[in-house]
Amino acid sequence: MNDAKDARLEQMMDAYGTAVLNLCAMLLRDAHLAQDASQDTFVKAYKSLDGFRGDGETSERAWLMRIAVNTCRDYRRSAWWRLTRRREPLEELADVAAQTSEEERGVLAQVQRLPAKLREAVLLCYVEEMTAQEAAQALGIRRSSVYRRLDRAKRLLRISLEGGVEHE
């Protein structure tokens, strides 16, 4: 490790650690796996730091979130078995259950049931307050796709939270 890289890693963990952890928790739907994935995200970021240039095209946050999203995708692809064994849904954690209303837990639960690609867009735009452009960079998709995924997520949430299926 060198000092400059170490310091940068520390800064990134200060600035984005909780955001990455929460993104991973919602994408993996498991509190313990999220811890592993968020840590792996920073390890990967550390290894790639030399190649990253914050040139205005891609912000450090979008770059880091992209690593987190890809890390979670790898987890989902390769760790299905672990998911079946270690599941601890976020809304059922004692601290979350104690400090959130029943309605909020219901929303959290339904967001966790959204398809992964919709969940990614919801988390980045509504929790991380990313612009559609930043979210597009983080997800490696077009901005218009971000808007469509948000729209579709809201439609699915409306159905799951308020009942009924929309027909077009």
Next chain:
Amino acid sequence: MNEEKLRGALRHGLSIRTFSREDRQAVLAKVKGETRMRRKWTAGAALALALLAVCATALAVAAHYGILDFVGSGDVPPAELTRIAGHIQNDVGSVETDLFTIDVREAYYDGEMLLLAVDYIPKEKNVMLLSRDFEFDEDRFAWLANDDSYGDKTGLDVYREAGYEKLYTIEMHVFDAEEERSEFSTSNAVLNKDGTLTEYYSLAGMTRRESMTLRITGLFIEDPTPEVREDFQDPVTHDIWHEVDKIFDVQIPDKAC
């Protein structure tokens, strides 16, 4: 869904957990110990893969096919595979809809956890299937995804080059019908070479019972308006939703009991 309500619930719910000092220390330890760990892991992984290959081959021969197709995931310890293979049930049940045959091909149930392999077989020809968490088969369609002119194509253009005429996204969920819950469910999908889609479901943390009633419910989502599609990764836009609700109930005895 009210957008502000959604934002508020998510922010509040997610503000409770933080990236802890222990998390930071774990990252630093991993970064510092990377070289040493990698050497250890490489040796361990080679041994595990060798064991898995031997075990998987033996199990595949014994069961002829399937074992929830876990063998292909490469992520199940050999001892677990052996245990699972002893409790597999084949041809659990199937149901016909206008669009699909849904075949519950394999099931494992140990009283607390249910694992399923479900095949979705389209009745129409030249249909591309996606699932709710489906990651595109990058190996199979790399020639399309890496096409230099892809940026100018609609999603359907790309699919048509591969011979597809229609597209459905399958968003089906498995329920424990008695407890009406699926919050512990996970799924993972694979697009097969014959155009069918296999989805692997699991339900864990169930109340132990000698048998369970299974229900599969959800949507087949069709996009009939290809002209508005504009990217390869998310070709579904103006959807028609075909609701499939309470398709079938099936009793799965707990063979492990």
